[in-house]
Amino acid sequence: MDGVITIRAAAKINLYLAVGPVRPDGFHPLATVFQSVGLYDDIFAAPAPTISLTVAGNGRHLPTGESNLAVRAAHLLAEHAGLSRYGARLHIHKRIPIAGGMAGGSADAAGTLVALNKLWDLRASEDELCDLGAKLGSDVPFCVRGGTQLGAGRGEQLNAVTCPVPGAFVIVTMKRGLSTPRVFAEFDAQATGEELRAVDEEFLRALQAGNWPRIAELGRNDLQAPALLLHLGARRTIDWFHARKVPAMISGSGPTVIAYLREGDDGAELARAVAKIPDVAQTFVVNGPVAGVEVLEGTKTP
Numbered sequence: 069m070d071g072v073i074t075i076r077a078a079a080k081i082n083l084y085l086a087v088g089p090v091r092p093d094g095f096h097p098l099a100t101v102f103q104s105v106g107l108y109d110d111i112f113a114a115p116a117p118t119i120s121l122t123v124a125g126n127g128r129h130l131p132t133g134e135s136n137l138a139v140r141a142a143h144l145l146a147e148h149a150g151l152s153r154y155g156a157r158l159h160i161h162k163r164i165p166i167a168g169g170m171a172g173g174s175a176d177a178a179g180t181l182v183a184l185n186k187l188w189d190l191r192a193s194e195d196e197l198c199d200l201g202a203k204l205g206s207d208v209p210f211c212v213r214g215g216t217q218l219g220a221g222r223g224e225q226l227n228a229v230t231c232p233v234p235g236a237f238v239i240v241t242m243k244r245g246l247s248t249p250r251v252f253a254e255f256d257a258q259a260t261g262e263e264l265r266a267v268d269e270e271f272l273r274a275l276q277a278g279n280w281p282r283i284a285e286l287g288r289n290d291l292q293a294p295a296l297l298l299h300l301g302a303r304r305t306i307d308w309f310h311a312r313k314v315p316a317m318i319s320g321s322g323p324t325v326i327a328y329l330r331e332g333d334d335g336a337e338l339a340r341a342v343a344k345i346p347d348v349a350q351t352f353v354v355n356g357p358v359a360g361v362e363v364l365e366g367t368k369t370p
């Protein structure tokens with residue numbers, strides 16, 4: 069079909085996630101390191117008189133109306149550009165887990181902003197798309213920029229960090245998801261009131277040196293304890309990796325688990341073995357960092 073824009077939008081993990089006490093606006097201040105990894109949702113945008121959305125893959129049952137973040141991204145971009153008549157037929161093939169702590173919904177919103185910016189020839193800058201993205205969700209700006217970024221504020225304030233050596237991970241998704249607000253509420257219930265601490269300097273040095281064993285060792289996720297309290301399957305999976313001396317952590321607010329592969333390990337054996345845990349939905353062996361949103365040329369709608 070002519071004029072179809074095809075985008076792939078990457079999932080994110082948090083290599084480091086420090087959380088401070090809840091703010092008056094209900095959000096939590098973060099000191100985080102985001103990284104895009106090679107697990108993608110495909111987004112197709114074709115010319116049409118009105119906005120419509122269909123979803124395939126692991127998101128077949130998602131709502132496709134105004135409550136979908138991709139649809140909201142489309143309307144927000146049109147409003148920002150002052151378009152009075154606009155439309156697009158959107159189709160998303162989902163692979164990023166839903167309610168998994170990998171910013172799947174945010175990646176779709178970021179991908180939709182980039183796709184429609186191109187389809188409608190709006191020429192909005194990446195900064196503008198990030199500002200719009202922040203109105204849709206805390207992780208959307210990161211999903212627009214991608215790569216490896218230090219995140220502050222509620223996650224929307226970004227600064228690129230160099231990560232010269234790619235990391236390799238086994239991503240383990242769970243059959244049951246977790247609601248992000250619920251995990252933050254559990255964090256509040258357990259909170260000691262401790263102020264937010266900046267990302268550890270030694271961790272940043274390890275990241276910039278590409279020292280993955282050190283990155284894995286110094287990584288931290290303050291949402292892990294509350295998430296594991298709410299999700300026995302994620303706890304079992306983390307324990308399974310640790311019993312095999314494989315560093316593993318939950319991604320974002322969970323329950324997806326990321327395990328760090330040693331150099332030279334292709335992860336196939338670990339992925340096959342961990343998939344036998346009954347709570348596990350899928351496993352993926354991926355690298356990071358990758359681009360956040362990529363426009364694919366020469367591809368067609370499915």
Ligand code: C5P
Nearest residue numbers: 094095096205206207222223248249252
């Ligand atoms: O920004 P987003 O809409 O993705 O956030 C979803 C929910 O996650 C928020 O309503 C809030 O409960 C929680 N959240 C938070 N602190 C953040 C990001 C998200 O408390 N920094």
